[in-house]
Amino acid sequence: MTRPRIVFCYRYGLLGGVSAQLLNRYPAMSQFFDVTVVYEQDYGMASRFPAGAAVVAPTQRDREAALAQANADIVVVIDSPSFIDAWRTAGKPGRLVLEVHTTTANVSYLRDRDQFADVSHIITVSQYMDELLRSHRMQEIAPISIVPNCLDDMWRQPTVPTIMDGHPLVWVGKLDSHKRWRTAVDLMDQVAEGERDGLIPMLVGGLTSPVAEVAALTTRLATSTGLANAVWWPRVEYDRMPALYTSVAASGGVHICTSINESFGMAVAESVVRGCPVIAPAVGALPEILPAAALYEAEDFGAAREKVRRALHDQAFRAELLSTADRLRELTVPGRAAELYAQIVEKILGSPVPSR
Structure with missing residues (x-):
C-alpha cells in the first residue's frame, strides 16, 4: 500500500x-x-x-x-x-x-x-x-x-543553562503592530525601574522588519535609561531557542507576550515547555494553553507589569505560571x-x- x-x-x-x-x-x-x-x-x-x-x-x-x-x-x-x-x-x-x-x-x-x-x-x-x-x-x-x-523532540531534550547576571525579561516576535513590540519595550522600561537585582531586557526577532521599525527600536534602546542593559537579536537560530528559554528560566527570568491575538501561541508554548514562565494577554487561544494566573486582560498593562514583577521574585507564583507545562508537552x-x-x-x- x-x-x-x-x-x-x-x-x-x-x-x-x-x-x-x-x-x-x-x-x-x-x-x-x-x-x-x-x-x-x-x-x-x-x-x-x-x-x-x-x-x-x-x-x-x-x-x-x-x-x-x-x-x-x-x-x-x-x-x-x-x-x-x-x-x-x-x-x-x-x-x-x-x-x-x-x-x-x-x-x-x-x-x-x-x-x-x-x-x-x-x-x-x-x-x-x-x-x-x-x-x-x-x-x-x-x-x-x-x-x-x-513541537519537535528537541524541545523535550535537556540543555545546560547559562546563568545570567540579572533577571532576563524576554520578548519574542516580529517588529510589527500585531506583536506590539513598542508595548513590550514600554513594559520592560517600566519594570526595570526599581528592579534591585537588575533587569536584562531581551528582544528576539525582527530580521525582516522594515527599516523604519528597526530604527525606532534601536533609537528607543539607545535613549531609555531602563533599557540600558537591553539586548536585541534580530535572529536566533531555531535550534538554539530551547537553550535560550532554559537559560532565561534558570536565571529567574520571565517571558512577556504583548500580542493582539494568537491562533495558538507557539512562542508561549515553547517557553512554558522549557520551564520559562510567561505573562500574556487573555486573547485568542492563549487562555487554552496558559493558566489564569499568567493572563492579564487585554490593554491592562498595569496588571501585566505587576505580574511580571511578581514572577521575577515569587517562586510559588512562578510554579503556578508553569502549571500547564505537562499538558502542553503532551498536546504538542x-x-x-x-x-x-x-x-x-x-x-x-x-x-x-x-x-x-
Whole structure:
C-alpha cells in the first residue's frame, strides 16, 4: 500500500511561525505521507528540510509547475490564496485542503468564499480558531478539524543553562503592530525601574522588519535609561531557542507576550515547555494553553507589569505560571499531530493511510 503524497503550501519560509510548525511536523508526518513543502519566498527555512523536501516557487507559473509536478493526493494551502489559484490552473491535482493559522488582517481572505468552492476539508490549530472560522460560516464550505501545533523532540531534550547576571525579561516576535513590540519595550522600561537585582531586557526577532521599525527600536534602546542593559537579536537560530528559554528560566527570568491575538501561541508554548514562565494577554487561544494566573486582560498593562514583577521574585507564583507545562508537552507531541492528520486524510480519500 503506497503512502499518500501531501504538499503543504505557504507564503514565507521564515525561521518561526507556520514555517517552524511545518519543520516540527515533518519527521512525524513522513511516517504517514510523502511530504513536500512549497514556499513562495524563502528566508532560510527551505534548507532546513531534507534535500528536495522543500522547494521555492516565487512566481505564479512556478507555483503551478510545482503543484503539477508533485502529483499530490492532498494539497494543503496555509493562509496563501495564490496557491489556490495555482492549484486550479494546474488542473486541480489532488484534493484541496485549507489550513488556517492567521489571526491578523490577513484573515480577511476568508471573506472571498468563491475561492473555496473545491475545498474538501478545513484544518486549524485551536478551539479559538475553530470558533473564529465558524463565525465566518466556513463549516458550510467543508468540515473543520483541529490539529494542535506541535513541537519537535528537541524541545523535550535537556540543555545546560547559562546563568545570567540579572533577571532576563524576554520578548519574542516580529517588529510589527500585531506583536506590539513598542508595548513590550514600554513594559520592560517600566519594570526595570526599581528592579534591585537588575533587569536584562531581551528582544528576539525582527530580521525582516522594515527599516523604519528597526530604527525606532534601536533609537528607543539607545535613549531609555531602563533599557540600558537591553539586548536585541534580530535572529536566533531555531535550534538554539530551547537553550535560550532554559537559560532565561534558570536565571529567574520571565517571558512577556504583548500580542493582539494568537491562533495558538507557539512562542508561549515553547517557553512554558522549557520551564520559562510567561505573562500574556487573555486573547485568542492563549487562555487554552496558559493558566489564569499568567493572563492579564487585554490593554491592562498595569496588571501585566505587576505580574511580571511578581514572577521575577515569587517562586510559588512562578510554579503556578508553569502549571500547564505537562499538558502542553503532551498536546504538542509531533506524533499526535501526524495521527490526527492521517485520520483526516483517510476521511478525504476514503481509504486507510499506512504508516511506515
